[in-house]
Amino acid sequence: MTTTSSSAARRVLANEPLHDGVATRAFRPDRRRVNWWLTALVAVCALTVLVPLYLTVVTALKTPDQLGGTGFGLPTSARWENFAEAWTLTSFPRALLNTGLITVGTVLLTLVTNSMVAYAIARNMHRRFFKGLYFYFIAALFVPFPIIMLPVVKQTAILGLDNQLGLILLYTVYGLSFNIFVYVAYIRSIPLELEEAALTDGATTWTVFWRIIFPLLGPMNATVGILTCLWAWNDFMLPLVILSDPSAQTLPLAQFVFQGQFNTNYPVAFASYLMAMAPLLIVYLFAQRWVISGVMRGSSK
Numbered sequence: 001m002t003t004t005s006s007s008a009a010r011r012v013l014a015n016e017p018l019h020d021g022v023a024t025r026a027f028r029p030d031r032r033r034v035n036w037w038l039t040a041l042v043a044v045c046a047l048t049v050l051v052p053l054y055l056t057v058v059t060a061l062k063t064p065d066q067l068g069g070t071g072f073g074l075p076t077s078a079r080w081e082n083f084a085e086a087w088t089l090t091s092f093p094r095a096l097l098n099t100g101l102i103t104v105g106t107v108l109l110t111l112v113t114n115s116m117v118a119y120a121i122a123r124n125m126h127r128r129f130f131k132g133l134y135f136y137f138i139a140a141l142f143v144p145f146p147i148i149m150l151p152v153v154k155q156t157a158i159l160g161l162d163n164q165l166g167l168i169l170l171y172t173v174y175g176l177s178f179n180i181f182v183y184v185a186y187i188r189s190i191p192l193e194l195e196e197a198a199l200t201d202g203a204t205t206w207t208v209f210w211r212i213i214f215p216l217l218g219p220m221n222a223t224v225g226i227l228t229c230l231w232a233w234n235d236f237m238l239p240l241v242i243l244s245d246p247s248a249q250t251l252p253l254a255q256f257v258f259q260g261q262f263n264t265n266y267p268v269a270f271a272s273y274l275m276a277m278a279p280l281l282i283v284y285l286f287a288q289r290w291v292i293s294g295v296m297r298g299s300s301k
Helices: 002-013 022-026 036-060 081-089 092-122 128-142 145-159 164-174 176-187 192-200 205-216 218-234 237-242 251-258 266-299
Strands: none
Touching: 036 266, 081 092, 081 266, 092 128, 092 164, 092 176, 092 205, 092 218, 092 251, 092 266, 128 176, 145 164, 145 237, 164 176, 164 218, 164 237, 176 218, 192 205, 205 218, 218 266, 237 251, 251 266
């Protein structure tokens, strides 16, 4: 057998085909054809992101007199004063702090509460009450916010929640329907044997959730966290109708100062948009390895 193996190895190294063809196929290089249609589609999708970003950057560096034409032209001279003016007009540090506190509070409260509710529903789906509760939350996805906007504004004012805390609670509640939809589907794919083994060893349901289930929810936590962060950071409608104190306004509300009745200061407005976008980009650069590792853990679970 040793002689046969060494002979086969010599023939493979000499590029001589074997009689069974197994070694030849095993050492054949993988030459995959390029899918040019898919490559073109990816390029077009990338351009749909890069073109608006390019327009935002060049517009933020122009003067109002340079806004004519298609808008793709580079500024003759960069006007960095637009950023200083946007910083002052929007009270950027205060608006940034308000937006950051609301976003961080919303993400943390959403991950903790929504995952717990989804776990209770997923592990009791065989019971009629929990199944009805699940479909009740799913049905809430089809209720537009403008229909319930006025009652919500009235209730928050009565309860004294027309502030940042009330906004955090509303973001957590309104995201519950979609988050339960994605959480429940993922939790039901986790084997019950893991929980049964922990319960046999004397663990409580609370311990099982925090020590076993919640760490396994890394991919879903990353997904829900990113979507919730983007929503809370960029939302305009809820802060507009809920917040009653002008000093508590968020970045989208502060940027509304550029919208006039007859004209709009586009260069300063776009400079403000870039400044509001920068913190999210920084957060992504620092958090991308945890997001990617969470997704990889979910793919190999």
